Structures are given as C-alpha cells and as structure tokens.
Amino acid sequence: MNDGLRRLDELPVTLLVALAYLLCALWTDPFAPDPQALERAGWLTPLAAASGEGWRLFSYAFLHGGIVHLLFNLAMFAQIAPPLERSLGSLRFALLYAVAALGGGIAACLLYDVRQPVVGGSGALFGMLGALVAMNMRSGRHLLSFLDFAGPRRLLGTIAANLVIGFLLPFVSNTAHIGGLLAGFLLTFYWLWPGRAEPRTVWRGRLATVVLLGGLSFGSLCPVWRWDWLWLQSERASGPRQEALQRAAAMAYFGVRTADAGLVARFAERELEEVPQPPQRRR
Amino acid sequence: MSAARAALRHLPFALLLLVGLCPVLLYLWHQQDPESAVRLAHGIHRLLQQTLLATGLVLLGLLLLFPPARAGLRLCFAHLHRQFTTDRGPLLQALGELRHFASPQRHFEVGRLALAAGDLPLAAQHLDAAAAQTPDVAAVHYQYGRLLLRLGQPAAARGAFATAERLDPGHAFGDALLQHGRALWLLGQESAATAVFLSHRQRHGGSAQSLYWLGQALRRTGDAAAAHDAFAAAATAPGPRTAEADWYRAWARLQLHRPRATPPRSTP
Secondary structure: OHHHHHOOOOOOOHHHHHHHHHHHHHOOOOOOOOOOHHHHHHHHHHHHOOOOOOOOOHHHOOOOHHHHHHHHHHHHHHHHHHHHHHHHHHHHHHHHHHHHHHHHHHHHHHHHHHHHEEOHHHHHHHHHHHHHHHHHHHHHOOOHHHHHHHHHHHHHHHHHHHHHHHOOOOOOOOOHHHHHHHHHHHHHHHHHHHOOOOOHHHHHHHHHHHHHHHHHHHHHOOOOOOHHHHHHHHHOOOOHHHHHHHHHHHHHHHHHOOOHHHHHHHHHHHHHOOOOOOEEEEE | OOOHHHHHHHHHHHHHHHHHHHHHHHHHHHOOOOHHHHHHHHHHHHHHHHHHHHHHHHHHHHHHHOOHHHHHHHHHHHHHHHHHHOOOHHHHHHHHHHHHOOHHHHHHHHHHHHHHHHOOHHHHHHHHHHHOOOOOOOOHHHHHHHHHHHHHOOOHHHHHHHHHHHHHHHHHHHHHHHHHEEEHHHHOOOOHHHHHHHHHHHOOOOHHHHHHHHHHHHHHHHHHHHHHHHHHHHHHOOOOOHHHHHHHHHHHHHHHOOOOOOOOOOOO
C-alpha cells in the first residue's frame, strides 16, 4: 500500500458517516422532516434513479425520516461500525458501506413502485451485519463452526429479530434491508476476507459478485422492462423510435397483448407529475 | 456423472452471472427493438414464475409419492452439511508441513484431506505423488481409487482398488473390495462385478449399499430371482440409518415393487 492509500486508510470513516447522518438530518429538519427537502437532499425513488439520478442509490443512505429514525440508526451504527472498521480497515469499511447501500438501493429500485421514496442508513447497517456473518464464517475451521459460540449466534438472532420487526411494522423497508444484507455478505465473503478459502472459488465468487452488482445497478438505472423509464425515454426521442418506445411503454404497463400508447400517455401525464409522497423509512 | 457434479458445483456462480448479465443483455436488445425487449422481459418473468411453481409442485409430488425423493433430499442436505462443516484446519496444517518437508506420507495426508474437503485437483496432485513414491501402501491406492471414481475414471479406479485389495486384503473394512466391484460395474463388466460383490458379501457381510449394487449386477447378468433376493435384503439391511444407507434402502424397495425402474448410477 502506498503512502496516499495508507493515509486514506487512516480516515475515521465511522465518525465521518455519523457526522454525515447528523448534518443531513440538520439539513432536512429531523423534528419535522419536509418531503421536498428530503427529495432535494437525495431520497431514492426508482423513477428518479432511472431518470439519470444514479447518485441517489448512495445518497439515500445518509438521510433519515425523523429524529427517532435517526437516533435508532445512529445507535446501531455506533455499536456495529467501530469494531468492523478496526477489523477491515477504513478503506474497506467505506467500500462495504457504499456497496451495502447500493445493494439496498438496487433492491428498492427493482421491487418497489416507481414513485415510492426510500431513506435511511439501515440497508447499509444490515450490510455490516451481513459482513459480520461472513467474517465469522471465514474465520472458523469450517464455514459453520461459528455456530458453536454464543456471540455469533446472537448476531444471527439480531438479524432475524430485525427482519421480523421489519415485516411487522409499516414504513419499514425490509426489501432494502435484505438487499443490503446480501450485498454486505457477498462483498465480505468473496472480496474483503479471502483468508483460507480456495483461490479458485474466491475468484469465481468475486467475478460473480462484481457482475451481479454491476448488472443489477445497470438494471436499476436502465430498467428496459418498466413503463415509466420507457416513457421518459420516448419523450427524449423522435420519429419512429419515439413511437416504438411509446408502444413498448404501453406493453410494459398493460401487458404484452395490449399496446395502446394513448392510454399510457394519459396515465403518464397523471402519474409522472411531481407529487411528493411521505418517505418509506428504514429503521 | 463427474461432469454433472462439476456442472452442479459451477451452477450457483453461473446463475449469479446470468442474473447480473440479464439487464445488460436486455438493454442491448432494447436498443434494437424496444417492444420485443419488453416482450422478452415479460416472458422471462412469466417463465421464472411458472418454473418456480412447477418445480415446487413436482418436488411436493415426488416427496409424497416417490420414496427415493425423500431419501435423496436427506442425502442432499447431508452432503451440503458435510461441505459446510468439513474442518479445513488439518488440511492447511498438512499443507504447511509439506512446504517445510516433503515426504510421501505428507503428500498422502494432504491428498486424503483434500479429497475429504472436496478439493479434487489438489487431492489428485498429492495422491498422484504419493502413489508414485509409495507403490506398496494399500491406503494410498484406496484413496487414489476413490479420487479417480469421483473424477469419472472407473478403469483407472478399478486398477487402484485391485492393487489396494491385493496389498491388504479387506482394506478399509472391505470398502476397497466393494469399490472395486463398483468400478467393474461402471465399466460394464457385470459378471466380474457380481463375483466381487458376492465375495464382499461372503467376507464382510452386507450393507444396504453393497446389497443394492449386488442386486443391480445380478439383474444385469439375467438372474432376476437372485437380484430380487438381494434387493429384499438391501431394503431391510441392518445398520445405521445414515442418509446414504437410507438412499439405497429406498431404491431397493422401489426395485422390489417396480422391477423396471431406472437405477441410480451413483449417489447425488
């Protein structure tokens, strides 16, 4: 590692992320969060991501939908992040946070309604929990030897309890939780903790992880199967290409048998207006 | 069979790659023809839904109606559990020791542990070295034969098991002899295989696995009555209720009731 990287690796990423949480909360008023302010600050909606604002796949992970949301996430972050940063190093920890946030964002983009907003750092927090599971799996004599110890078993219990709470409570996005969890786990299992794994398996896993995350990110930004993206593309095109895109949008919305572009046009006028909605929070 | 196993090992990675590449390929298609890209995406979605539903229904039906399906599922779980819980510590220690001081014994140790961990290329490298340096040790030939069988080379495996049995009759509690018969059966030499299985039964008693294989070999030689007896003995064979033994018991029961059922070529 050269000097520049070594200096970067000494950055207190945990502290910086916590500060970013607080600053973003101050910007969007944590006691009465304004949806428009949250939207300006970078909440994530599948439509916005597909309209060319790909940065929202990361920015949403620093915003919170109120003081309770912020404090809960901050408390969990303060508990998990410092030991993880010490174990992995600052650069790897920063990469883990970014990829876990990306995984949560991708899951939300691929599975949510196009105008459903998402804010919160818990997708990335779940990514850290996934990373802890992967580290435990890698550091034992075999992949499941960590189950012999009470601490790692409690970690699995924490993940399960949080997922159950997420399924029970409204306004909690378990989709993004699971996306972040999987992204954090895969990244750590194949990239950050090569340890004693077989080299060929690790390289296959690394390649598959990169292609999967890259492909799904691409799919979030260019969802060719979604009517809203096709309609936005048609507004930028002209001539036969525009007509083809409008017919494709109609097919995507009404199903492949119907291709009434006029109906989709009326729907798009109504649906794609700027109508702020309350954000879907993640604890 | 070894090709199928290798494909199965690569399947999760291939699926991940396919899922990752799908959005990119769809986008490229969309550049040519947006409507057919939407049609294709909807088709993939519908196909996935229907495949999952059909797989679930078929699995449920098999579990309810086909006894080897239950045994096979248990065997798959046991295999998966073994993969996840095979201790790699001794293998790494043996590899470390081998780096400091190479000896046939250490090559054998690394090969044996790598074979147990499922790392076949590593096992092949070291068992090959051990077999070349110590041609008179039965254990080396036995492990080498097991490796060759897993690599899908029954002719070479037959020779290794025959050597192990010649050097140490009854090696590995008779398993060298049993695997010798199995290699012969895989090579299509049913009469020789039957003789070996009968000899194994006489010398070491019968397990569900050995009796099932004996039944198969007898059926191939045309002795249906003796094959039926062997299958009946396999179906009620005493011994531990391990996943593998239950797999052979279930198939033996099936052979008793459905004489033309396709036999399993190997364990999944």
